[in-house]
Amino acid sequence: MNEQHSSNDKLNTAEKTVVVPLLLIATILAGMLSPMQSAVNGQVGKLLKDGNASAVVSFGSGLVVMAVIILARRSTRQQFASIPRKIAARKIPWWNWVAGCCGAMVVFSEGASASVLGVATFQTTLISGMVISGLLCDRLGIGVPEKQMFNFPRILGALLAILATVLVVLPSWQAPKVVALAVLPFLAGLLAGWQPAGNSAVAQETGSMLVSITWNFIVGFTILGAALLIRVMMGQVTFTLPTAWWMYLGGPLGLLSIALMALLVRGLGLLLLGLASTAGQLIGSVLIDWMIPALGAQVYTVTVLGAVVALIGAGIAMMPSAKKKVAVNDLETH
Known part of the structure; x- marks a missing residue:
C-alpha cells in the first residue's frame, strides 16, 4: 500500500515538474496580450486624436x-436580466456595480x-x-477575506x-507634457485595485462571471459614451470610426486575456499567476516598443531597468505575509 502511495506521489511530482513550467510560459x-491591447488602443487614440473616442471604440468592440x-x-x-432586481435589493454595496469605471x-x-x-x-x-493599490486594498480589506498589515x-x-x-519617465523628464501623461496610467493602476473585488462580488450575486464581465463593459461604455456624446454636442470633438479592422481588437484582446487568466489560475494559483502575467506584460511591452518602431517609442536602458524593478516590486508585494493575518471583522470592531 505504501509503495502504491509512493508511486502516485512520484507521478504527481513528475506531472507538476512538466506541467507547471508549461503553464508559466x-x-x-x-500576459503579453495586455501590452498588445495598449498598443492597439494607443494607435486608435493617435488616429482619432482623442483618448475618450479611442476608449469608446475599445469598450464597444468588447461589449x-x-x-x-x-x-x-x-x-x-x-x-443578466436579474441585474436590475439585484441592484434594487442592495445585497452588495453599490460601488461593486460601478467597478467598470476603473476599466474605463x-x-x-x-x-x-x-x-x-x-x-x-x-x-x-x-x-x-x-501594486500600490493592491497593498492598500489588502490593508483595508477590500476584496479579500482578511486584512493584511503592512x-x-x-x-x-x-x-x-x-x-x-x-525610472521609466526619466528620459522624458525635460518634457513636462509627457511626464504629466504618465500620471494617467499610474492613477488608472491605483483605481484598478478594487475592480476585481467589485467584479467578483457581482459575479457571486448574479451567479456568472460572464455576466459580471458584460456588466463591467456596459458600465464603462455608458460612462465613456456619455462623456463623448456631450463633447460632440458641444462641438469639442468630432468622432469618426476607424477604418482599419485591427483597431477594433482592443476589447477582444482584453477579453481573451481575462479568459486565459481564469483558466490558468487553476493550475498555478494566484501568486504564480500574478508574477508570470506581470512578467508577460513587462516583457511584451518592451518587445513591442523594440520590434515595432512604427509605434514611435524608443526603448531606453532605464526603460528596461524600470520594467525589471517593477517586476521585482510586484513579486515582493505579492508574497504572502509571514505574520498572522488579521481578520477583517476583528479590525472593524476595534
Missing part, C-alpha cells in the same frame, strides 16, 4: 463580443497616453499603480513600484 504569453456570448445561452440571459479609466489612459509614452513606459506605470517586504514592494515609475 502560457501565462507569460497571455459586442460579450453580448453575443451572453445572448447565446438561456441561463446567462436570465442571470485604464482604457481611456491607453488611448490618451500609450502612443506618446510608449507601451513599455505605459505598462510599467500602470503596474506600479496597481510589513517591510510589502512596503519595499510599494517603494520599488514608485522607483520603477520614476
Whole structure:
C-alpha cells in the first residue's frame, strides 16, 4: 500500500515538474496580450486624436463580443436580466456595480497616453499603480477575506513600484507634457485595485462571471459614451470610426486575456499567476516598443531597468505575509 502511495506521489511530482513550467510560459504569453491591447488602443487614440473616442471604440468592440456570448445561452440571459432586481435589493454595496469605471479609466489612459509614452513606459506605470493599490486594498480589506498589515517586504514592494515609475519617465523628464501623461496610467493602476473585488462580488450575486464581465463593459461604455456624446454636442470633438479592422481588437484582446487568466489560475494559483502575467506584460511591452518602431517609442536602458524593478516590486508585494493575518471583522470592531 505504501509503495502504491509512493508511486502516485512520484507521478504527481513528475506531472507538476512538466506541467507547471508549461503553464508559466502560457501565462507569460497571455500576459503579453495586455501590452498588445495598449498598443492597439494607443494607435486608435493617435488616429482619432482623442483618448475618450479611442476608449469608446475599445469598450464597444468588447461589449459586442460579450453580448453575443451572453445572448447565446438561456441561463446567462436570465442571470443578466436579474441585474436590475439585484441592484434594487442592495445585497452588495453599490460601488461593486460601478467597478467598470476603473476599466474605463485604464482604457481611456491607453488611448490618451500609450502612443506618446510608449507601451513599455505605459505598462510599467500602470503596474506600479496597481501594486500600490493592491497593498492598500489588502490593508483595508477590500476584496479579500482578511486584512493584511503592512510589513517591510510589502512596503519595499510599494517603494520599488514608485522607483520603477520614476525610472521609466526619466528620459522624458525635460518634457513636462509627457511626464504629466504618465500620471494617467499610474492613477488608472491605483483605481484598478478594487475592480476585481467589485467584479467578483457581482459575479457571486448574479451567479456568472460572464455576466459580471458584460456588466463591467456596459458600465464603462455608458460612462465613456456619455462623456463623448456631450463633447460632440458641444462641438469639442468630432468622432469618426476607424477604418482599419485591427483597431477594433482592443476589447477582444482584453477579453481573451481575462479568459486565459481564469483558466490558468487553476493550475498555478494566484501568486504564480500574478508574477508570470506581470512578467508577460513587462516583457511584451518592451518587445513591442523594440520590434515595432512604427509605434514611435524608443526603448531606453532605464526603460528596461524600470520594467525589471517593477517586476521585482510586484513579486515582493505579492508574497504572502509571514505574520498572522488579521481578520477583517476583528479590525472593524476595534
